[in-house]
Amino acid sequence: MSQANRGVVYKGPGKVDVESIPYPELALGNRKCDHGVILKVVTTNICGSDQHMVRGRTTAPSGLVLGHEITGLVVECGRDVEFIQPGDLVSVPFNIACGRCRNCKEGRTGICLNVNPARPGAAYGYVDMGGWVGGQTEYVMVPYADFNLLKFPDTDQAMEKIRDLTLLSDIFPTGFHGCVTAGVGPGSTVYIAGAGPVGLAAAVSAQLLGAACVIVGDMIEERLAQARSFGCETIDLTQDGDMADKIEVILGEREVDAFVDCVGFEAHACGCNHGKEAPATVLNSAMSLTRAGGQIGIPGLYVTEDPGAADEAAKQGALSMRFGLGWAKSHSFHTGQCPVMKYHRPLMQAILFGKVKIADAVNVQMITLDEAPQGYADFDGGAAKKFVIDPHGSVAA
Structure with a gap:
């Protein structure tokens, strides 16, 4: 059943808006995405890479739904998903990777050969990165879920450290x-x-x-x-x-x-x-x-x-x-994109066992989805903060 969804949308150089967007489907174009899941986004971060697009320094088209740093709660799984279940709290690597191609099998998930028809490598909500819908939204679809997603071992523990764990996506x-x-x-x-x-x-x-x-x-x-x-x-x-x-x-x-x-x-x-x-x-x-x-x-x-x-x-x-x-x-x-999956599990452990306080180091600032345009403006002005969007008020609660 279709539900409401909203997201941060690039409207042209210097402008982003929060708009109603389609609720995600388990589909890739005209075919089913039985290996994917739909997430209720718990946190999603504004990245300096997003700012390059918003400044008009790339060929990003107007209407692009932004956001590649995503942490979320699984609400629906495709038929072929075996190891991820509804209710799991997961970190999403910004690299989209199939897990099947030569590069993925070598651990080079930043240059997957099957997820972007234009060139190796794909990401959510980013120019020339395969056309995938971004995750600065209330809900988002993630493909190849069993391969891509990092499940947090204890949801309550993870929510206590979500300001740190949200930074594992990128x-x-x-x-x-x-x-x-x-x-x-x-x-x-x-x-x-x-x-x-x-x-x-x-x-x-x-x-x-x-x-x-x-x-x-x-x-x-x-x-x-x-x-x-x-x-x-x-x-x-x-x-x-x-x-x-x-x-x-x-x-x-x-x-x-x-x-x-x-x-x-x-x-x-x-x-x-x-x-x-x-x-x-x-x-x-x-x-x-x-x-x-x-x-x-x-x-x-x-x-x-x-x-x-x-x-x-x-x-x-x-x-x-x-x-x-x-x-x-x-x-x-x-050079090149970080292969997030190479590092995200050990860095998660470092956070959970108190070996690093990454949120304090980068000065995480929680904001609502509606505050995202101001967050972009403040970040562009040089604010010494990492803006993290809380679309459903999950962290605030």
């Missing part, structure tokens, strides 16, 4: 993945570019992995203060001066062992030119500031098409990088 695994691919380990010195939610999640992840010193750079003091609140060193990128000098003041050395780019393609130049967009500036800084033989993790988003870019090359995702320096220093670079 930013906590993404930040952790950035650190793992940058080679962070016990005793490492680490530079995190960007103190947005993913950057802060990466900073916490570096600490969890045993880093000796975590340095976070950003242009917004409120976000830098948030990084300092859990023990990070910080660098204000609006201030003039050589970055290696600033690193040396903190470490006594001019380079770090590991560098994590949590900014992506909308990066701005540092110092006196910080108001000018310079999409390759973080990547070039990474090569300058990472020791020879070090690793660079790049969870920050880079796009193939950027209509709002400053020059024609950048509009096609072509950036002016000093790649020869990275080659000369034998750097390793790791």
